[in-house]
Amino acid sequence: MxxxxxxxxxxxxxxxxxxxxxxxxxxxxxxxxxxxxxxxxxxxxxxxxxxxxxxxxxxxxxxxxxxxxxxxxxxxxxxxxxxxxxxxxxxxxxxxxxxxxxxxxxxxxxxxxxxxxxxxxxxxxxxxxxxxxxxxxxxxxxxxxxxxxxxxxxxxxxxxxxxxxxxxxxxxxxxxxxxxxxxxxxxxxxxxxxxxxxxxxxxxxxxxxxxxxxxxxxxxxxxxxxxxxxxxxxGSSSGFLFTDVLGWETSKRLLRAPVTEITVGARQVDELVALLPLRLPFGRGFHFASRERALVFEHGDADRVAEEDGKLTLHLSDVTVRELARTLKPVAGTYEVPGFGAVRWKVQKTTIRDPQGNVVRTVG
Structure with missing residues (x-):
């Protein structure tokens, strides 16, 4: 400058x-x-x-x-x-x-x-x-x-x-x-x-x-x-949260409904679980997105999962929103939300780097 x-x-x-x-x-x-x-x-x-x-x-x-x-x-x-x-x-x-x-x-x-x-x-x-x-x-x-x-x-x-x-x-x-x-x-x-x-x-x-x-x-x-x-x-006026870590994979299971495992970084978990209860119960959607993919949360009377064109949409009831906020932690591991077996959450440890690329903090 x-x-x-x-x-x-x-x-x-x-x-x-x-x-x-x-x-x-x-x-x-x-x-x-x-x-x-x-x-x-x-x-x-x-x-x-x-x-x-x-x-x-x-x-x-x-x-x-x-x-x-x-x-x-x-x-x-x-x-x-x-x-x-x-x-x-x-x-x-x-x-x-x-x-x-x-x-x-x-x-x-x-x-x-x-x-x-x-x-x-x-x-x-x-x-x-x-x-x-x-x-x-x-x-x-x-x-x-x-x-x-x-x-x-x-x-x-x-x-x-x-x-x-x-x-x-x-x-x-x-x-x-x-x-x-x-x-x-x-x-x-x-x-x-x-x-x-x-x-x-x-x-x-x-x-x-x-x-x-x-x-x-x-x-x-x-x-x-x-x-x-x-x-x-x-409620919250913020309808978008960017993340470096986001992915999912849907697996078929014998005699059981498919399960979708969603992978997120530990760094954004606190923000995600704080914002969802301030958006969905107020009838407002929420986008959780990386550069390649988008996870969309919508309010619904019943829980369901839909995938289309690289976008995964979760329709969640008020009860499930509360359970998700209570269950998901910013600690590496796998989490299942009671009453919503169609989705499993995998939290990965994430690192924060300074402009020179040096690791300054690890989350999870």
Whole structure:
């Protein structure tokens, strides 16, 4: 990643006709921070000229209320200059990212890692074409700030509470705030609903400011109670779980019905058995998929198994869902769910590796 350089972008502010999108964004922030000049970090070699960083720049304001923090804003996910996309109603990807990072009252410079963090998120959007939206979540597969000791290793996305959507000459855009979350808060997103979880955390996280030094907010019994009650009431909004290990084989048996043995990795078992009771009894299906295969769970009055085109579908009753959640463990072995003899589960030990391929943890 190219080191960002401080200074206003060359194309910003020279002529209002050259950067109408940029100017509209700047005007929105001037309304929020009247009279305050932000620190601006411009990309040295822009993406359009073959550079590695998709954002043209990041501006940062310092805030003291409700807690001291830096307020970062990206420039580059919307159309800053001439209108190029065919969608007249939307500017670029339709949003810019914001990020609020807790700081010391006397801190003079915003941490540079957060600028690189926003560049990485923008790079994901540019390369994949996938866009973020209010209520989305994403794992960072590790601490979001590698040089800091922190439990924050995931993120949620929510419309910035102080920056409403704006109409620019290049179309409408929103300000989407990145909110740092701990691993168990990420699990709570999947078991309930990201947007509702963020609302539940807001009283303990004013303006959704990310504090790298904080513990999990679910350590607070009152917060945990609200989250658990919400999930039990509403069910889970997560209908998909990816796995590295998934396979099955159906065997015929003499004078008995065939049995299908499903192989899964131990790493995903806890997540699977936590999510199924929060999906199927609410009438919502669930996909458990690898790169080659998909295991689909559907609610049914009676248990049955169906296989078609590389997809295995399990129709499960409420009783069987509860029994499956009680029986299946993240420990290598073979498991049979009482009352559902048509399926046998084989759990394999799985390993977790770092980016260099080194084994960092074994599950099962």
């Amino acid at each position: 190219t080191q960002a350089a401080q200074g206003q972008d060359d194309n910003a502010g020279d002529d209002e006709n050259l950067s109408p999108g940029w100017d509209a964004i700047t005007a929105a922030l001037e309304r929020l921070y009247p009279g305050q000049e932000p620190k601006h970090y411009a990309t040295v070699l822009k993406w359009m000229f073959g550079g590695p960083d998709p954002l043209d720049g990041v501006s940062v304001w310092k805030r003291m209320e409700p807690v001291p923090h830096w307020h970062y804003l990206s420039y580059g996910l919307s159309e800053l200059y001439a209108k190029e996309s065919g969608d007249a109603d939307t500017s670029g990807y339709g949003f810019e990212l914001t990020f609020r990072l807790a700081c010391e009252p006397d801190e003079a410079e915003p941490p540079a890692w957060a600028i690189n963090f926003l560049q990485n998120l923008a790079r994901y959007v540019f390369k994949s074409g996938n866009v973020f939206d209010d209520g989305h979540w994403m794992t960072a597969n590790g601490p979001i700030a590698l040089e800091r000791e922190t439990l924050i290793c995931s993120m949620g996305f929510v419309f910035d509470p102080e920056l409403p959507a704006i109409d620019t000459p290049n179309g409408r855009m929103r300000f989407l705030q990145v909110v740092g979350l701990t691993e168990d808060e990420e699990r709570a997103c999947k078991r309930w609903d990201t947007r509702k979880l963020l609302d539940a955390l807001l009283p303990a996280m004013p303006l959704w400011v990310t504090d790298l030094a904080r513990p999990s907010l679910l350590d607070d019994p009152e917060v945990r109670r609200r989250v658990e009650e919400g999930a039990a009431r509403d």
